[in-house]
Amino acid sequence: xxxxxxxxxxxxxxxxxxxxxxxxxxxxxxxxxxxxxxxxxxxxxxxxxxxxxxxxxxxxxxxxxxxxxxxxxxxxxxxxxxxxxxxxxxxxxxxxxxxxxxxxxxxxx
Amino acid sequence: xxxxxxxxxxxxxxxxxxxxxxxxxxxxxxxxxxxxxxxxxxxxxxxxxxxxxxxxxxxxxxxxxxxxxxxxxxxxxxxxxxxxxxxxxxxxxxxxxxxxxxxxxxxxxxxxxxxxxxxxxxxxxxxxxxxxxxxxxxxxxxx
Numbered sequence: 001x002x003x004x005x006x007x008x009x010x011x012x013x014x015x016x017x018x019x020x021x022x023x024x025x026x027x028x029x030x031x032x033x034x035x036x037x038x039x040x041x042x043x044x045x046x047x048x049x050x051x052x053x054x055x056x057x058x059x060x061x062x063x064x065x066x067x068x069x070x071x072x073x074x075x076x077x078x079x080x081x082x083x084x085x086x087x088x089x090x091x092x093x094x095x096x097x098x099x100x101x102x103x104x105x106x107x108x109x
Numbered sequence: 110x111x112x113x114x115x116x117x118x119x120x121x122x123x124x125x126x127x128x129x130x131x132x133x134x135x136x137x138x139x140x141x142x143x144x145x146x147x148x149x150x151x152x153x154x155x156x157x158x159x160x161x162x163x164x165x166x167x168x169x170x171x172x173x174x175x176x177x178x179x180x181x182x183x184x185x186x187x188x189x190x191x192x193x194x195x196x197x198x199x200x201x202x203x204x205x206x207x208x209x210x211x212x213x214x215x216x217x218x219x220x221x222x223x224x225x226x227x228x229x230x231x232x233x234x235x236x237x238x239x240x241x242x243x244x245x246x247x248x249x250x251x252x
Contacts, residue, residue, distance in 0.1 A: 093122050093215055099146035100213075103136055104128045 010078060013058035018043060019051045023060055026074035033069045120217045127210040130184040137187050137202055148174070154181045160189075191217065 014020050022037060034052065038045045052072055055061040059078040064071045126133055136142045138154040148162040158178045166172035179199065180188035188201040203214040 089120055089217060090122075093120065093217065096147055097122060097124055097213075097215065100136060101124065101126065103142065103146045104126060104133065107128075107132060107136065107142075 009058040010060065013054050013060055016051070016054075018047075019055055022048070022051055023055055023074060026061060026072055027076055031064075031071050031073040033071050035069065037072065120215075122215045124213045124215075125207065125210065126213050130204045130206055130211045133204055133211055133213060134184045134187075138181075152176075152178075154178065154183075154187070156181055 014023065018041075021041075025037065026032060034045060034049055037052070038048045041048060043051075049070075052061060052063070056063055056072075060075055061072045062075055064073070136146065138152070140150055140152045143150050143152055148164045150160055150162050152158075152160045156178050160176050160178070162174040162176060164172045164174075173193070175192040176189045178187075178189050180186055180201070184204060186201065186203050188199060191198045191200045199218050201216045201218070203216075205212040205214070
């Protein structure tokens with residue numbers, strides 16, 4: 001990964017179902033061209049290219065030019081901030097519920 | 110959400126509280142009290158009411174959680190949607206009376222797709238749940 005994406009970048013990039021589908025397909029099938037990714041997608045090639053650009057900016061995919069084709073591959077390690085963020089909810093709620101208990105002790109019946 | 114998709118995407122925390130349900134309910138549903146333990150808010154215990162929870166912004170997050178009240182059953186159950194950074198989940202508090210107090214159960218479930226924002230790709234619905242489940246194998250290999 002050539003830059004560190006924040007959870008915000010990763011989540012914004014993956015907030016769109018078409019981009020999630022593109023990313024999942026690249027994770028599953030390895031490197032693919034824009035042409036291959038456009039097939040069966042129901043989305044135009046310029047639209048696919050634009051989505052791929054957004055995934056690339058979030059560090060989720062890498063592109064490689066070869067002749068007239070651009071090849072894309074998934075960079076799953078870019079998901080780490082998202083996974084960490086979701087895990088952090090357990091800590092978040094335990095802290096908040098501690099505060100709730102503290103408040104209950106201070107409240108009148 | 111299908112039942113088989115729920116467990117891996119929900120967070121459950123239970124606390125035994127030695128306080129009456131009615132008192133815990135007040136802490137869960139009165140805005141000023143919610144602010145003391147949760148976040149600044151404009152909550153109203155009315156089904157359908159939209160509200161925000163606000164905490165300090167940081168460079169990666171504006172600190173705002175968009176919510177909508179889904180269920181209000183006084184002294185028993187409170188549920189609201191919890192939307193942040195494009196991820197939507199549901200937070201549900203359940204109170205069950207027990208000897209000397211009440212059992213509080215907090216469940217944050219789903220991380221499902223937001224209603225109305227879904228699109229279709231290759232005929233399949235790519236919700237967050239399915240997406241994250243599909244990627245669990247990939248993520249497990251990261252370390």
